[in-house]
Amino acid sequence: MAQMTGGEAVVQALRHEGVEVVFGLPGVQIMGIYDAFYAQSDIRLMTVRHEQTTAYMADGYARVTGKPGVALVVPGPGVQNASAALGTAYAASSPVLLLAGQVESFNLGSDRGALHEINDQMDVIRPVTKWCQRVTDVPAIPDAVHEAMRQMRTGRPRPTEVEIAPDVLATTAEVTFPAASTPPPATLDWEPVRRAAALLRGASKPLIWAGGGALLADASRELIALAEALGAPVATTPEGKGAFPEDHRLSLGVGYYGHGTSSWAAPKADVVLAVGTRLTGQMIGLNAVRIPQRLIHLDVDPTVIGKNYPADVRIVTDARAGLQALLEEVRRQDTPAPRWSDAEIHDMWRLQEGWLQEKAPNQCDILRSMQRVLPNDAVLVSGITNVGYWAHFAYRSRQPRTYVTSSYFATLGFSFPTALGAKVAAPERPVVSITGDGGFMYALPELATAVHYGIGVVVVVFVDNALGASKNDQRTRFKGREVGTTLYNPSFAEVARVFGAQGIKTEPERLDSAVQQALASGQPTVIEVPVPTWAPPFQIQPRTN
Ligand SMILES: Cc1ncc(C[n+]2csc(CCOP(=O)(O)OP(=O)(O)O)c2C)c(N)n1
Ligand SMILES: [Mg+2]
Numbered sequence: 001m002a003q004m005t006g007g008e009a010v011v012q013a014l015r016h017e018g019v020e021v022v023f024g025l026p027g028v029q030i031m032g033i034y035d036a037f038y039a040q041s042d043i044r045l046m047t048v049r050h051e052q053t054t055a056y057m058a059d060g061y062a063r064v065t066g067k068p069g070v071a072l073v074v075p076g077p078g079v080q081n082a083s084a085a086l087g088t089a090y091a092a093s094s095p096v097l098l099l100a101g102q103v104e105s106f107n108l109g110s111d112r113g114a115l116h117e118i119n120d121q122m123d124v125i126r127p128v129t130k131w132c133q134r135v136t137d138v139p140a141i142p143d144a145v146h147e148a149m150r151q152m153r154t155g156r157p158r159p160t161e162v163e164i165a166p167d168v169l170a171t172t173a174e175v176t177f178p179a180a181s182t183p184p185p186a187t188l189d190w191e192p193v194r195r196a197a198a199l200l201r202g203a204s205k206p207l208i209w210a211g212g213g214a215l216l217a218d219a220s221r222e223l224i225a226l227a228e229a230l231g232a233p234v235a236t237t238p239e240g241k242g243a244f245p246e247d248h249r250l251s252l253g254v255g256y257y258g259h260g261t262s263s264w265a266a267p268k269a270d271v272v273l274a275v276g277t278r279l280t281g282q283m284i285g286l287n288a289v290r291i292p293q294r295l296i297h298l299d300v301d302p303t304v305i306g307k308n309y310p311a312d313v314r315i316v317t318d319a320r321a322g323l324q325a326l327l328e329e330v331r332r333q334d335t336p337a338p339r340w341s342d343a344e345i346h347d348m349w350r351l352q353e354g355w356l357q358e359k360a361p362n363q364c365d366i367l368r369s370m371q372r373v374l375p376n377d378a379v380l381v382s383g384i385t386n387v388g389y390w391a392h393f394a395y396r397s398r399q400p401r402t403y404v405t406s407s408y409f410a411t412l413g414f415s416f417p418t419a420l421g422a423k424v425a426a427p428e429r430p431v432v433s434i435t436g437d438g439g440f441m442y443a444l445p446e447l448a449t450a451v452h453y454g455i456g457v458v459v460v461v462f463v464d465n466a467l468g469a470s471k472n473d474q475r476t477r478f479k480g481r482e483v484g485t486t487l488y489n490p491s492f493a494e495v496a497r498v499f500g501a502q503g504i505k506t507e508p509e510r511l512d513s514a515v516q517q518a519l520a521s522g523q524p525t526v527i528e529v530p531v532p533t534w535a536p537p538f539q540i541q542p543r544t545n
Pocket of ligand 1: 384385386410411412413437438439440462469470
């Protein structure tokens, strides 16, 4: 028990939950929380230049560490500014806690025009959170923060929100903090596991599809062990990229919009194990991959199982527990002989290579030159830009949590601010944001944040003076009627220098040495790369097998 203000209770509750850093932007209703950060050194408070960045940085931090990221914003416009980033974290099932202010308690629900008032703020937040709560008295604060964290540490991790009125933050009361709790072990029904193992053992061509859920559950070791025990190749979604090492002989890389080596493999497969993935249309494509004869769907969230494809066997548990159980069952009997030859898998990579050389040779050159100068533990934040989409196929991720996407939200502008959060989480590792000239402008002022806090991210900006994907859409679907898709840009390298960051302009052929120079300096660096407008993979028809 201790006497403290609501603001102090918030910061102490975060400390009890092991929070190391909070990304915020202050305002009158949350000054009680800001003040409680004064004269304490357990939690870093980093102030950014737009609320979208609070939640993007929290998300970037969460993707790299697996620990919840925390954002702190004022009500109304602050919450709304943060909501696209929160939606991105929701799409990617990433644990982000949004701490939001509110209007004074006496003004709640009154629509009087109080400062930053928005009617039914939680209705804005509910569609992009797993759980949200308004706290109305000081003693309830630790429990609310604890529950928000528990929600993100159990089951499917998605964002949560806690909102507190300023008068509550200013009130002093007796507060106790719940004891730290470890998440309960995952539960599991063995009956479907045994049926799934029998199907997989009896398959002539088993295939594994791994999504972001495999990364979120830190299930890479179990995934590799099961794939090897079954001789089953593994394709991932873009969100799951890196869950299975892409230099492993059983890797099929990424499947995306019906493209990828998996588009040759999946039609041959007779049993598919989908783990930690929604199997959305984006991942399967309309033509390339047929509904498998037998689908085993393993996910911690029962609502995704069978939603996009009918599942023959449903296993509800987290990816690590489920894969471990399957492995135990599969190993009860003789390990089956390899059902895919090395030559067969190699052939599919060769076919993909031919396709990449035909459709995106320049983007592949760019990605391979970046790959040459980046170590395996470098984090690549793949933005909504042409080279970002082709990176799904042409860049090889060899470790978990080294490749970050905006998932189905496809949020233009997320890459740079998310990379800032990733770099705060892993200052010793290279963090590279790939962005277009359209996307970079969303959060360009955060160059000031990068310089202020010495966050040495590398931002590679591909400048085609266009909203390229939209312009290419006009070229292909609208008979070349280009309207509203050309951009005017400043020199991004010069802009970077004005902010006090390093700015480099380079041709694509010299990108590798520019990245090396950026990494060697340790400074926040913008590398401006002029490119033409290219076709993205989702505007290219998948092959019909
Ligand atoms: C928030 C948001 N607004 C709009 C879009 C639609 N959109 C997708 S790609 C794109 C063009 C992006 O341009 P740029 O960042 O320059 O990348 P490029 O395609 O030119 O490589 C747009 C407008 C989106 N995905 N997200
Ligand atoms: Mg562009």
